[in-house]
Amino acid sequence: MLATAIGLSLLHERAKGAEVRTVFAGGRVFDGTGAAIAEADVAVVDGTIAEVGVGLDGDEQVDVAGSTLLPGLFDTHVHVMFGHVDIWRLMQEPFSYRFYEAIRNLDSTLRIGITTVRDAGGADLGVKRALEEGIVRGPRIQISITMLSQTGGHGDGWLPSGAQVELFPSYHGAPSGIVDGPDEIRRKVRELVRAGAEVIKIATSGGVLSPTDNPRQPGFDVEEIEAIVAEARAAGLWVMSHAQSTEGIKSAVRAGVRSIEHGIYLDDEAIQLMLDNGAYLVPTLVAPLGVIKAAEAGAGIPEVAVIKAREVVEAHRDSFRRAVEAGVKVAMGTDAGVVPHGTNLDELQLMAEHGGMSPEDVLVATTRTAAELMGLSRELGTIEPGKRADLVVVSGDPFDLRDLAARIERVYQDGRLVVGAAPEPVPAAV
Numbered sequence: 172m173l174a175t176a177i178g179l180s181l182l183h184e185r186a187k188g189a190e191v192r193t194v195f196a197g198g199r200v201f202d203g204t205g206a207a208i209a210e211a212d213v214a215v216v217d218g219t220i221a222e223v224g225v226g227l228d229g230d231e232q233v234d235v236a237g238s239t240l241l242p243g244l245f246d247t248h249v250h251v252m253f254g255h256v257d258i259w260r261l262m263q264e265p266f267s268y269r270f271y272e273a274i275r276n277l278d279s280t281l282r283i284g285i286t287t288v289r290d291a292g293g294a295d296l297g298v299k300r301a302l303e304e305g306i307v308r309g310p311r312i313q314i315s316i317t318m319l320s321q322t323g324g325h326g327d328g329w330l331p332s333g334a335q336v337e338l339f340p341s342y343h344g345a346p347s348g349i350v351d352g353p354d355e356i357r358r359k360v361r362e363l364v365r366a367g368a369e370v371i372k373i374a375t376s377g378g379v380l381s382p383t384d385n386p387r388q389p390g391f392d393v394e395e396i397e398a399i400v401a402e403a404r405a406a407g408l409w410v411m412s413h414a415q416s417t418e419g420i421k422s423a424v425r426a427g428v429r430s431i432e433h434g435i436y437l438d439d440e441a442i443q444l445m446l447d448n449g450a451y452l453v454p455t456l457v458a459p460l461g462v463i464k465a466a467e468a469g470a471g472i473p474e475v476a477v478i479k480a481r482e483v484v485e486a487h488r489d490s491f492r493r494a495v496e497a498g499v500k501v502a503m504g505t506d507a508g509v510v511p512h513g514t515n516l517d518e519l520q521l522m523a524e525h526g527g528m529s530p531e532d533v534l535v536a537t538t539r540t541a542a543e544l545m546g547l548s549r550e551l552g553t554i555e556p557g558k559r560a561d562l563v564v565v566s567g568d569p570f571d572l573r574d575l576a577a578r579i580e581r582v583y584q585d586g587r588l589v590v591g592a593a594p595e596p597v598p599a600a601v
Contacts, residue, residue, distance in 0.1 A: 191230045192216050193586065195562065198235035201569055203242040203538035203553040205531075208569070213240055215560040218585035222556055234594055238580060239569045241534065242554050243286030243561025245541030246505055246515050248411075248432055248453050251276045251312070252293030253508025256380060256462060258336055259471030266340065273298060277309025279513030283576040284563035286584050287311050289370065289545055291411065291432065292318040292326075293508070295344045296367035308589065313545055315372035316363055317341070317348040318413065319356070319399065324349075324390040325374035325381040325413055336382070353398035360402035370545075371403040371410045373428075376419030379462055379479045380472075380509075386415035386435055386483055389422060396426040409546070411453075415483070417441055424450050430544055432504065433458065435483050437490035442497045451544045453504035454491045456521040459483050461510030488525040495526040502544040503537040519572040530570035560586035 193215045200211040200223065212227040213220060254272040255261070273294070280288060288310045290298075299314050301307045317339040320326025326348050328336035341347035346362045360371060375391050377384030384390070391399075396412075403410050409429040414420040417436045424431065424444040430451040434441075445452065462480040466472045495501060505518045522533045542552025550559050564581040581591030 190216050192221065192228075194227045194229035194232045195235050195240060195564075196227070196232045198237065198564075199239045200554055201239055201241050201531075201534060202555060203535060204555065205535055205539070208239065208531075213554060213560075213562065215562075215586040218560055218587065220554060220556055220558050220560050223554060235564055237566065239565050240554060241284070241563040241565055241569060242538040242552055242558075243563060243582070243584065244284045244516075244537050245287045245289075245503060245545070245552070246280065246285050246310075246507060246537075247289040247430070247502045247541050247544055248291045248455055248504030248506050249280070249288045249512070249515075250293045250506070250508030251280070251288070251290055251298065251309075251512070253338070254512070255470065256465055256472060256509050257470040258380075258473060261338075262334075262336060266342075269293075270298075274307050274309075276508070276512040277302065277307060279511075280507070280515060281309050281582060282579075282590050283513060283516055284565075284579045284582050284590075285310050285515055286561040286563075286582065287313075287542070287545070287547065287551060289313045289315075289411070289504070291315055291413075291504075291506070292339050292348075292372050297344065299367070311584070313369045314367065315370045315411070316345050316366055316368045318372045318374055319348045319350055319359060319363075320374040321390050321395070322349055322351050323383050325376065325378040325384060327381065327383060330382055338380070351395075353394055356395055356398045357402050360399055360406075364402075364406045364408065369408065371399060371408055372413070373399055373410060373423075374413040375423040375428075376414050376416035378413060378415060379459060379483065380476050382473065382475070385479055387417075389416050389419040391422070393422050393426060396422055396428070400427040420445075424448050430502070433487070433506075434490055434494065435487045437494055439493075442494055442499060445494070445499050446497060449500070451500045451502050451540070452491070452494050453502050453544075454487075454522065454526070455504050455506040455518070456487060456491060456525060457510045457514070457518045458506035459487060461506070491522075491526050495528055500540060500544075501526070501528070501536045502541040503533070504541075513576075516572075516576040519575060523572055530572055533572060534569070559584075562586075564591070 195213045214222040377388035412423040415435040459480040539552040542548040562583040
């Protein structure tokens with residue numbers, strides 16, 4: 172009788188809005204800090220991790236016995252507005268189609284445990300607000316809106332026929348990214364800041380998919396890159412650079428760019444510059460493989476792009492391995508959109524195979540280091556008290572990276588179940 176009365180009293184307190192302490196109990200925890208995986212419980216209150224330890228008490232329990240809790244995963248290089256790289260198909264799609272396609276892309280990303288992404292071009296403030304306000308489901312997002320590129324550079328879709336194939340179309344809320352000279356650049360960065368950009372994306376080299384350049388060519392001169400970085404810093408923002416050529420990488424790092432995206436042709440000097448300046452490498456090892464695979468499946472990709480993709484694969488792997496061996500900071504990123512959304516975690520096995528990273532280090536790169544790169548390490552990236560309760564429940568061995576996505580059972584954002592069917596919370600014994 173007394174127990175019933177106490178139980179009713181507890182329910183009454185919860186109904187009045189009292190905070191409920193939920194304990195994820197009975198499993199193991201990989202906290203992302205670099206500490207060894209261990210048996211532990213995680214207590215969550217009001218969407219925040221309150222405590223991590225053994226034998227924790229709470230108002231209700233969620234049984235995770237036999238599973239492992241990971242921090243919410245990150246992908247620091249995605250294009251949620253891209254669903255494919257079939258150029259001929261892209262030219263025939265209505266402009267608004269990409270927004271609806273993004274809904275599917277965002278959902279596919281969240282379903283594999285990625286709760287935070289950095290969009291490297293395409294998503295605008297409307298996409299971000301739709302996520303924040305719960306209109307669509309997906310990871311929280313940091314947006315760059317478009318990619319700044321010189322005329323004839325990686326972002327310029329001009330073709331000899333005079334046609335334009337715009338991967339990053341311009342419209343209200345998304346300025347054109349084609350820009351030349353320091354004065355134009357300063358204005359363009361300010362336009363992006365006005366439009367809501369949270370990071371500035373630039374191209375300091377050519378690329379695989381761009382029609383008029385190649386990955387060995389630099390893009391923007393040093394004065395232009397310095398102008399971009401200066402304007403971004405004035406607005407409190409960092410710069411990420413599509414940088415594949417050796418000189419493009421060096422120029423970007425010397426100018427103060429925070430992260431090198433792809434880093435295909437790294438030499439020893441470039442690696443040392445990254446170490447000296449604390450720059451991050453976002454490898455996107457799956458990206459050129461995705462172009463090749465899509466072409467082999469019949470996608471309408473120009474042959475010159477496929478040739479470039481095949482040419483960079485070995486250099487890409489070698490550069491990544493040497494960067495890892497030297498101690499360059501690595502954050503997981505995929506270029507999803509070039510590869511299908513929902514296959515992002517294929518990158519993890521490649522990081523281990525070609526970079527010599529341990530599974531533990533790969534997961535740290537996908538959690539803590541990625542959060543640091545994005546400036547979110549105070550609230551995300553690890554399972555520690557005070558952090559937001561982004562949690563991924565994984566069955567089996569979390570260090571078996573080959574089929575990690577298939578073993579994700581449930582995903583939580585801010586302590587709220589967003590993927591999977593949770594067991595009913597069990598009220599704590601009274």
